[in-house]
Structure formats: C-alpha cells, structure tokens
Amino acid sequence: MCSLSATLLAGALLCLAAPAVAARSPGRTFSVLSFGAAADGVTDDSEALVAAWEVACRVPRATVLLPSGHRFLVSPVTLQGPCNTKLTLQIDGTMLAPPEMGSWPKSRRPLQWLNFKWLQGFSIQGAGTVDGQSISLRSADPPANTSQGSARDWYASGVKPTLIRFYNSFNVTVRNIRITNSPQCHLKFDSSGGIKVKNITISSPGDSPNTDGIHLQNTRDVEIRSSSIGCGDDCVSIQTGCSNIHMKNIICNPGHGISVGGLGRDNSLACVSDVIAESINVQNALYGVRIKIWQGGVGSVRNITFSNIRVANVATPIAIDQFYCDRGRARCANRTGAVAITGVTYRRVVGTYSFQPVRLACSDARPCTGVSLVDVRLSPSPEPASAQQGPLCWNTYGEARGTVEPLGTGCLQRSNGYVTPLTQPFNYTC
Known part of the structure; x- marks a missing residue:
C-alpha cells in the first residue's frame, strides 16, 4: 500500500491508481506534470494525460489539470468513463494537436482528436486554449510516399478530424476555454444530453472548409450562451x-x-x-x-x-x-x-x-x-x-x-x- 507522503504528492502520484487510496482522496487535483508530461509543445504528452485521467476518474470531485504557462502536445486520444462524480478537465495551458499530416490516422470513418465517451457530470473549463493547428495541417508537406496532390485529396476528404467530441455523455459543461484552428468541426456532441456551453471562444479562418463551431446531433436539452464563434461553416x-x-x-x-x-x-x-x-x-x-x-x-x-x-x-x-x-x-x-x-x-x-x-x-x-x-x-x-x-x-x-x-x-x-x-x-x- 502506498503512503500519502509529501514525496508522493510531489511526484509519485501514480501510486494513487490503487482503488483503496483513491477512495480516501476526494476532491483531488492531478496535474499532468506529475505524470511525466514534458509540457514543451514538442514531446507527445498523451500518455501523461491518460494516466492522470485514469487516476482522477476514480476519485469523487477530482480535477485533471493542464497548468498555465505550458504547452502540451497530445496525439488523438479517447478519455472515457464511467467515472466518479463531478470530474473536471481544467485547461489553463495550451493543448496542441499534431501539426504534421502524417501524425493523424488515415481512415474512412469519422476521426476525433479529443474523444470523450460515457461521461456523467463532467466539465471542461479553464483559461487555456485548445489548438488544432489546422493551418499547419493545410500547409504541411505530404507524408512520405505521398504526392502533394494526394495530400490535398486526403485533407479535402470527409475524414478530417473533429477537435473535441462527446459521445453518449450527459450533464456536461464546457466553459471559458478557447478552441481554435480545428481541421473540421470544433466541438461536437453526439447522442448526449444536458449540455451547457458558456463563455467559450471558437476561432478559425472564414475560408476553412467544414469547420462548424458547435455541432449537435441526437442530443437534447442544450444551452449555449455568451460565446463568440468564428469559423468557415x-x-x-x-x-x-x-x-x-x-x-x-x-x-x-x-x-x-x-x-x-x-x-x-x-x-x-x-x-x-x-x-x-x-x-x-x-x-x-x-x-x-x-x-x-x-x-x-x-x-x-x-x-x-x-x-x-x-x-x-x-x-x-x-x-x-x-x-x-x-x-x-x-x-x-x-x-x-x-x-x-x-x-x-x-x-x-x-x-x-x-x-x-x-x-x-x-x-x-x-x-x-x-x-x-x-x-x-x-x-x-x-x-x-x-x-x-x-x-x-x-x-x-x-x-x-x-x-x-x-x-x-x-x-x-x-x-x-x-x-x-x-x-x-x-x-x-x-
């Protein structure tokens, strides 16, 4: 059994994966820095984000924190429940999607970057930015063994990634954050309900194709308030x-x-x-x-x-x-x-x-x-x-x-x- 020493709190929070410890730690904040995130905007921090999520998911009123002053490069990832009540993703820094076309999976099915599934009472909030870096994607060199024309064809196809997607999730709140430069839709809710979106900013160029700001399908009981949305769709x-x-x-x-x-x-x-x-x-x-x-x-x-x-x-x-x-x-x-x-x-x-x-x-x-x-x-x-x-x-x-x-x-x-x-x-x- 891990003890809750000061050393543990500073760096070895992975020990909290033990259910017995997590159950005694309500209302905790889990910084991705404590789970090995480099936070330099270059190194892939996906594993650190998933590790922090898996621990926080079992703790009532827990928060996964991406601290301010840092840049977190994250590959396409699924963060799913069911989790304990009132889980929060606090984005105070900058989350970055991969800037190179070759980093995105090729698929004929819809793609998502941050894919949230099966959540209840979940919130995304903070003073930070979620950046899809799609301007880099549109101007990037094609992957190896790919002509410039076929790279353009790939980007023009209907399988460009959605930046943030919620599926089968209820009582979800998204507030205060900035979402920018998505390859396709910025914020999507599918088969969900009890959605609140407040005071967010969505920003992409007016000539960026199919970049819906907020996309709703098979979703009920939605409130969208006090937000600024600029996009190409x-x-x-x-x-x-x-x-x-x-x-x-x-x-x-x-x-x-x-x-x-x-x-x-x-x-x-x-x-x-x-x-x-x-x-x-x-x-x-x-x-x-x-x-x-x-x-x-x-x-x-x-x-x-x-x-x-x-x-x-x-x-x-x-x-x-x-x-x-x-x-x-x-x-x-x-x-x-x-x-x-x-x-x-x-x-x-x-x-x-x-x-x-x-x-x-x-x-x-x-x-x-x-x-x-x-x-x-x-x-x-x-x-x-x-x-x-x-x-x-x-x-x-x-x-x-x-x-x-x-x-x-x-x-x-x-x-x-x-x-x-x-x-x-x-x-x-x-």
Whole structure:
C-alpha cells in the first residue's frame, strides 16, 4: 500500500491508481506534470494525460489539470468513463494537436482528436486554449510516399478530424476555454444530453472548409450562451435527433450563421424540434439563421424560434432551403419528398444584407407551414458583394406582422378556406 507522503504528492502520484487510496482522496487535483508530461509543445504528452485521467476518474470531485504557462502536445486520444462524480478537465495551458499530416490516422470513418465517451457530470473549463493547428495541417508537406496532390485529396476528404467530441455523455459543461484552428468541426456532441456551453471562444479562418463551431446531433436539452464563434461553416449546426436547444447571446463572425440541418440526406429520417435562438449577432457571414433540407427525406422540423437577431454584411439573413445540395444543384436529383417544416418564427431580425434579405424555398410536395415574420427590418449593405436579389417565398405559408422591410419581404402565402398548402400524408414517426 502506498503512503500519502509529501514525496508522493510531489511526484509519485501514480501510486494513487490503487482503488483503496483513491477512495480516501476526494476532491483531488492531478496535474499532468506529475505524470511525466514534458509540457514543451514538442514531446507527445498523451500518455501523461491518460494516466492522470485514469487516476482522477476514480476519485469523487477530482480535477485533471493542464497548468498555465505550458504547452502540451497530445496525439488523438479517447478519455472515457464511467467515472466518479463531478470530474473536471481544467485547461489553463495550451493543448496542441499534431501539426504534421502524417501524425493523424488515415481512415474512412469519422476521426476525433479529443474523444470523450460515457461521461456523467463532467466539465471542461479553464483559461487555456485548445489548438488544432489546422493551418499547419493545410500547409504541411505530404507524408512520405505521398504526392502533394494526394495530400490535398486526403485533407479535402470527409475524414478530417473533429477537435473535441462527446459521445453518449450527459450533464456536461464546457466553459471559458478557447478552441481554435480545428481541421473540421470544433466541438461536437453526439447522442448526449444536458449540455451547457458558456463563455467559450471558437476561432478559425472564414475560408476553412467544414469547420462548424458547435455541432449537435441526437442530443437534447442544450444551452449555449455568451460565446463568440468564428469559423468557415455553421457557427452552430443542429442535426437530426435534437430537441430543446436554447442559444442566447452568441456572436457569429465569420461563418455560415445558425443552421438547422442539412436534414434528410439519402432519403433519411430527420427530426428536430423546440429550438430557440435569441440575441444572436451575425457578421460577415453567408447566412444569418437558416434551415436546410435535402430533397427526398422524411421527418419534421417544428417549433423553431429566431428572435432578436442582428446581422451585418450577411449575404442572406433569413433562409429556408428544402432543395439543399452542397455539391451544386445540378448534381442532386429532384425528389418529391422532403422533411416537413412547420412552426418557424422570425422575430425582430434587423441589419444589413449583401445578396438577398429573405429566401424561403420550400418543397412543392411538402410546403412549409406556420412561418411567421414579425418586425423584420433588413437593408442592403453599403457595398454589396454581388448583384442583389429581391426576397423569395416559394410554397411558404404563414403571415407577416409588424414592420417588415424591404418591400416584398412579407411574401408568405396565407392558408385559409380558399388557399391551403398541398401536403402529403405523414408516413413516419418522429
């Protein structure tokens, strides 16, 4: 049995791996430096991180600490539970992903750098930075026996790593940290619930492809607040299986705005409900608030509210697209079905647009219903990026109330005894 001497506390904390000792050490902080981390930004510190995690995982209210003033290079790693209650990863230093392309595994399956699984009551917090070093990845020399062209093909493929991913985890909090330069999605939650994201900063170049800020799928009961997100894709992406999502006080600059979808790809079932985005500031973005649907899918999007949205130099501030195709529309076959959209409110959306103020393009077979535009005031940007277009409402039923500008933005069709949307019977369950 190891004794809890001062020497042990200073350096030999690996002895705490014994369950009997860990059980008597509640509320402990385990620095990765004590587990052999070099913390020089060059040496791989993955083993030290895993060792600290395995000990802390068995201690109630434990903390794994990456201290300030240090740089920790970490290879792709999985940190999993189940662990004891209220485990915290305290990032006060800088965590670095491998900068060379050859350091990342090649796979046709989705990759993750920091992969968290099966956790309850877990927190990531701190004053530090999680850096994916993807700028280095994009400009790096190709691995041995690989041409520059094939290296570019590898990076352009759909298997670029997600920086931080949570799977099947509940009551998780991420707060205060900075996440930057991800090869793909920055922060992803999959099959999880009870998620709180507060006061974080996400930063990647506006031209970095597929770098969603926060990506949600099959995840419920999510609160995202008081955060700044700049990336090359959706600032927040909400995918199938998500419900009870609340976003407030978010700055999106640059990016593709707040997006529900794309949903229904490859004729799949997609269900999203009860989403609120309020007090959102979107700048220098492709879209403001958007719902995007592939043709041919089934399912529903319902009870979505966008309120107090401020936009500046946004190409299209308000968008519903049931003809979405990220390969160019000419390469996507026309299909009759679509994920149904009902109960969408845009309230107090104000600011400037560079291309089109409103684009509501809904399916001929399954039009959008219950769409409301309330106090929408949009004006052209002083220096538009391209020729501007007027608002579009195609097979979109609802009403406009209050001040709606520019003229024609309230182009919604009304459902009454004389005009009703043509819909097909539902043959699915969400």
